[in-house]
Amino acid sequence: MSVDGGPEYPATTDLADVATGSVALADEPIIFDVEAIRADFPILERTVAGAPLVYLDSANSSQKPRVVVEAIEDHYLNHNANVARAMHLLGAEATEAFEDSRAQLARFIGANRSEEVVFTKNASEALNLCAYTLGAALRPGDEIVISVMEHHSNIVPWQLLAQRTGAVLRWFDVTHDGRLDLDKAAAEGLVNERTKIISVAYVSNVLGTVNPISQIAAVGHAVGATVVIDASQAVPQLAVDVAALGADLVAFTGHKMVGPTGIGVLWGRYELLAALPPFLGGGEMIEIVTMEGSTYAPPPHRFEAGTPPIAQAVGLAAAAQYLSAIGMDQISAHERDVTAYALQGMRALPGLKILGPDEAVDRGGAVSFTLSTPDGQPIHPHDVSQLLDSRGIAVRAGHHCARPLHERFGVQSSTRASFYLYTTHAEIDALIEGLGYTMSFFGRLR
Amino acid sequence: MKVEDLYQEIILDHYRTKHHSGLREPYDAEVLHVNPTCGDEVRLRVHLDGNKVSDVSYEALGCSISQASASVMADLVIGRDVAYDLGLYEEFLTMMQSKGQIEPDEERLEDGIAFAGVAKFPARVKCALIGWSAFRDAVIRAQSERS
Numbered sequence: 001m002s003v004d005g006g007p008e009y010p011a012t013t014d015l016a017d018v019a020t021g022s023v024a025l026a027d028e029p030i031i032f033d034v035e036a037i038r039a040d041f042p043i044l045e046r047t048v049a050g051a052p053l054v055y056l057d058s059a060n061s062s063q064k065p066r067v068v069v070e071a072i073e074d075h076y077l078n079h080n081a082n083v084a085r086a087m088h089l090l091g092a093e094a095t096e097a098f099e100d101s102r103a104q105l106a107r108f109i110g111a112n113r114s115e116e117v118v119f120t121k122n123a124s125e126a127l128n129l130c131a132y133t134l135g136a137a138l139r140p141g142d143e144i145v146i147s148v149m150e151h152h153s154n155i156v157p158w159q160l161l162a163q164r165t166g167a168v169l170r171w172f173d174v175t176h177d178g179r180l181d182l183d184k185a186a187a188e189g190l191v192n193e194r195t196k197i198i199s200v201a202y203v204s205n206v207l208g209t210v211n212p213i214s215q216i217a218a219v220g221h222a223v224g225a226t227v228v229i230d231a232s233q234a235v236p237q238l239a240v241d242v243a244a245l246g247a248d249l250v251a252f253t254g255h256k257m258v259g260p261t262g263i264g265v266l267w268g269r270y271e272l273l274a275a276l277p278p279f280l281g282g283g284e285m286i287e288i289v290t291m292e293g294s295t296y297a298p299p300p301h302r303f304e305a306g307t308p309p310i311a312q313a314v315g316l317a318a319a320a321q322y323l324s325a326i327g328m329d330q331i332s333a334h335e336r337d338v339t340a341y342a343l344q345g346m347r348a349l350p351g352l353k354i355l356g357p358d359e360a361v362d363r364g365g366a367v368s369f370t371l372s373t374p375d376g377q378p379i380h381p382h383d384v385s386q387l388l389d390s391r392g393i394a395v396r397a398g399h400h401c402a403r404p405l406h407e408r409f410g411v412q413s414s415t416r417a418s419f420y421l422y423t424t425h426a427e428i429d430a431l432i433e434g435l436g437y438t439m440s441f442f443g444r445l446r
Numbered sequence: 447m448k449v450e451d452l453y454q455e456i457i458l459d460h461y462r463t464k465h466h467s468g469l470r471e472p473y474d475a476e477v478l479h480v481n482p483t484c485g486d487e488v489r490l491r492v493h494l495d496g497n498k499v500s501d502v503s504y505e506a507l508g509c510s511i512s513q514a515s516a517s518v519m520a521d522l523v524i525g526r527d528v529a530y531d532l533g534l535y536e537e538f539l540t541m542m543q544s545k546g547q548i549e550p551d552e553e554r555l556e557d558g559i560a561f562a563g564v565a566k567f568p569a570r571v572k573c574a575l576i577g578w579s580a581f582r583d584a585v586i587r588a589q590s591e592r593s
Contacts, residue, residue: 382484382509382573390449398484406485412507413485441453442510 032330038422040065040322051392054427059205059233059366059418060396061255064319068258071318075311083310084284084301098310101317102300108320109250110241111267118266118273118300119308123232124153126251126266127199129303130228131157133276134197140166143194145225147172147180147211148408149204152401154230158199172200174408178207178356182215195225202234202250203364206402206416207356208339210234210364217246226272232256236420237335237364239328242267254312258421259319263312266303273299280305323421331421335365338419338428342367345432350374351439355409365419368400370411371435373443381415387438393431451563452570453510456518460557461510466520470503474588479580481572486512488576492584494592497528502581511561511570516577518557528585534558535582542571 038044041063046053055063075097081090083098099114106114120126138144144158148171162169170190173181180200185191191198198220203210213229220227229247234240236257242250249272254263268276278285278296282305287295296302323331340360346352351372357363371379381397388395396416399406406413417431469476473491480487486508493501502520506513519538523531538558541550546566550559564574 380509382486382511382570386452386567386570387449403485412487 032326032334034334034422034424037326038424040067041422042066044422048392048394049390054391054393054430056417056419056423056427056431057394057396058236058420058423059256059364059416061261062236062258062420063422064258064260065322067322068260068315068318072260072311072315075314080311082307094310097314098308101313104317104320105265105313106267108324109235109265109267110243112243113270115298115300116242116267116270116273118268118303119313120251120264120266120303121262121309122255122264123230123251123253124157124264126253126264127153127228127230128157129266129279130199130249130251131161132279133303134226134228135161135165135167136277138165138167138196141194142167142196143192144169145171145191145195145198145200145220147174147200149174149178149180149207149209149402149405150199150201151205151230151232152403154199154201155404158197167196168194174207174209174405177358178204178209179362180209180211180216182212191219191223191225193223195220195223197228198225199228199230202229202231202240203237203366204356204402204405205233205366206368206400206405206414208364208366208368209356210238210362214246217248221246233364233366236323238332248272254316254319257316257319258322259316260312263309263316265316268299270299273303276302278305279303282306284308326421334421334423335419336360336363338423338425339363339365339367341425342417342419342428342431345428346435349432349435349439351376352435355411355414365423366416367418368414368416370414371439373439375443377442379438379442381413383442384415384435384438387441388431388434391430391434391437393434395431452567454560454563456557456560457510457514457564460514460517464506464513464517466502466504466524467506467517468503469505470501473501473503475584475591477580477584477587479576479583481508481512481576483572484508486573486576488512488516488580490516490577490580490584492581492588494528494585494588499523499526499528499531499585502584504577504580506577508576509570509573511564511573512576515561515574516580518561519577519581522556522558523581528589532582532585535578538578539575541565542574 043063079093081094083095102117103114106117144167146158158169172185175181202213217227227247228249231250231252235252248269250267252265255261285297285302285305287297353370355368371384385395385397399413400416473493476491478489488506490504502524504516506516541548542565544565550562552559561574564570
């Protein structure tokens, strides 16, 4: 367990055993077996209301495989101490585990060096870190560009920054089928010489749209802007290579990628991170502190004030290792397959309207929709999710932390089903059947 | 806990035909209450005549529970004394916070007792309360503006 040595993806064979229930030979591709994967997730054996749990809320938070929980347990039971400040054996073990986790995360996302990986408490904190530190250089009249499809956590930090600095907040609109409207943006000169920051989602948490990040990054860099990406819905589902992506800063969270809650990641190009001022002040982020002033540690520790989420980092590294062992390309392909199957079933339901792309092209595994009774009366998402929950089906209802996007589409709220590596066709069948039942339940009122 | 405990016929009836719905003049106070987790909204107006609630009118965007609850609430509070209505609010609130442990008084809460089942679904308690808390807020504002 060295920080920078070791093979590209260590211990894949062990994890392949866990993932597929069979020993995989090094050169043989691991066959994607959804039933074997499900066996790694004990919670999926639960029943709800007498029916098997159908968990279709992974875009909200994913379930955890046994290996992740066991990695956290092992850390707490056998290696626990504070990092980087305890001079004893356990302190050394905890520090090594924490820094080794950072290196594994760096490899998982294709970072050039592990110092480019900053651990935060979640993606929201990572995005706030970006807004706060990049904001130090903003002047009144500078422009920040986001999009109308953002999660609130990629809207509010920039609104706060604009208020603090006098910068102007502008945004990409979306087309009727839920893609970023790049033509309109070009026509109105959205990105221009005043643009200092562009921050957009890689994959929309509502529409599922996969945005053309490299293209947006190129446009941003052409005017000298810093490009921030909210990859919270992308890293769990797509093979992400940050070095090739073209962005400058990439934020994501642990709990949506089969990892624990309480940890997020900010990746940044090292030279950029090294040029940014500190975010939170405290222990571990300093070099020398005097009563008159302080100097600060280099990245990543400059941005990690206080005791970091140590056990969570260990758990997140186990999650990254688990996903790598199965293969992000295979997970992506499964996600596309399940999403295409769900979209097909949903398109066949009269009264169901999909928000966003209705085909599984450049699209992630979250499908939001509105539902009406056969005579055209809208059924509120709360009522939809309650009826589905009575059949053991877990979905999300509301505006999914994206109120402006719902307003843009003229709906107050929506229901969202989201899929992951453990989702089966049978679960999609249960969803479609449950939606039919919901329509008839509220339809008989009329 | 069955879903039928939640969606009782009385609730579904009120949802289908909402009583006293729509915004009306005259009024002494108007409030907007929202549930930030789901985006449900109730805009509600209260008109007082001395110590009597002479009208409650509202526009509600939301689920069946929140809309039906606003409808039942308007039925109960219109034409009664402010003090009596605020007492009803407290009684309804207590019932909703009881997790289904309290036997409600049908003489006073009438159709409102149908929401005792909703109290067993913690995620939906807010839905049942949004209209009632908007009413209470509007009454307090109307009184303070008068004094």
